[in-house]
Amino acid sequence: MTGKEVTRGLLVLIVALVLQLTVGLDLWVAGAHPELMIGLAAVAGLVGGPERGAVAGFCTGIAIDLFLPTPFGLSALVGTLIGAAAGQLAESGVDRSHPLFGPGVATIASAIGVIMFAVLGTVLGQPDMLTTGLGGAVLVVAVANGVLSYPMTGVCRWAFGQDASGAAWRGTLVSGDAP
Template sequence: MNDVPARVWVTRTVLVGFIVLSFQMTIATEIRVFGVVIQIVLAFAVAAGAASGPGEGAKAGFVLGLMYDLASGLPMGSTAMSMTFGGYAAGWGRRYRLEPTWWMLAALAAIGAAVGEVFVPIIRVLTGETGVFEARIAIVLPVVALSAAMFSPVLIPVARWALAIRPAEVRVADADT
């Protein structure tokens, strides 16, 4: 992460994670779109991936997922794994473009959120839950993906700060050399 010590980005990610998690546990549970709770923590995890890249997105997703698991009482690591996959998927698109436009970052966030949400029932089956695959996933996926895309213009600058990401520099060779 641009040679930034781990203690810096972990501390910042945890601090922002507490704020995002408090919104998730209070406000987002009351606001439902088509009966689906908006996943703000997942949106921040995929925003971190879209802002930085697959490795950093996976790391931020894992930290935020562990925080979510601790706060909600889910099996430890279940949400962390799905957010890790989501952050990685959102950051994967950064490998092909140096500095994407805002709408490309929103699209990467939407794709990452959809990937992260797809893994939720898969991981829940692996932890022993039954009846997690429902037809309702056809409503949940678009709502979660579109909400992550809508929140991305706000969350991506916050994620850049939390991960201590500096803007990309492109240097052009001097014409005399």
């Protein structure tokens, strides 16, 4: 990662965090609100590959962990795994040409992320995370991040210094490739 990428990434992180803590919390649907940070981790993985996805997921997780009453580091763990997995999927050779590929992956990754968060939280002794509104949270977070994956993709491309006119998940250049 270059210094420029780090600076842009930090800017994106702070803006996303503020949006989550303001607009995100006000969008209360079916007993739950969107969680932009997990969606950003998934999209960062799709756009930047598993390494950037993992780092972005860790950073977004740590950022939101600062404001959650759950164990510090839990969101970072989930974000790391989701970002890396999404990035691995994007580089696995699957056909990424379909326009719904990105939103689909963001939706599924977000749903898995919320469930993983609840399961790990339960393992760590947090009560009722698997029963209190899990279904609503999974649904709201997954749908919201699926829709928001379009703007998130543009933001991640910008942060990673990629050509904004190119398709995000239709082909990521591997470092060292000959032009």
